[in-house]
Amino acid sequence: EAGVTQFPSHSVIEKGQTVTLRCDPISGHDNLYWYRRVMGKEIKFLLHFVKESKQDESGMPNNRFLAERTGGTYSTLKVQPAELEDSGVYFCASSPTGRGAGANVLTFGAGSRLTVL
């Protein structure tokens, strides 16, 4: 079974530019999450999709961040325009369908490291 795949693994951009991160979850996982870790800090929740719908986007920092999940499959996270404080590692995770206890065992991708100069 393929795991969670994220692309790119590392992106270096200048302040004001746009970056789009992509996540392919495990096939059949309806729950898809985006998290971010800034150096040395917690892995912070950004948002949660159930299929193509945004279930919870309370962690999105501001309106420079836009997440989509086309057809309930892969997801993209766009940052536009990027600021210095957006630097960090963006993790995508997926979990099995439903609301049961198994749904909180998240499978993570390797992360996309974003460096904004």
Add this chain to the structure above:
Amino acid sequence: DQQVKQNSPSLSVQEGRISILNCDYTNSMFDYFLWYKKYPAEGPTFLISISSIKDKNEDGRFTVFLNKSAKHLSLHIVPSQPGDSAVYFCAASARDSGGYQKVTFGTGTKLQVIP
């Protein structure tokens, strides 16, 4: 406001000894607790979990203890092995308004097991 706290950023343990990683939480609505392990340049991987109705769960060398009254959990690794060297994240989940699980993570503790 950090709801899951790992106050020790790092821990060094001799191979073969016990590693104890600690975690405190503030949200009494958390009903499931998990530990994840992370190697450099990889995503966190699930290690072990415990339901809030239990106080102990064991899986091989790994045991998680939960003290609900103290809002504290710990992960014990016995015996510790060099391959256990990684960052360990404590996590807790609670249901959101739609009934879905929302998982909150701590800052991590970097464990180094010395051969």
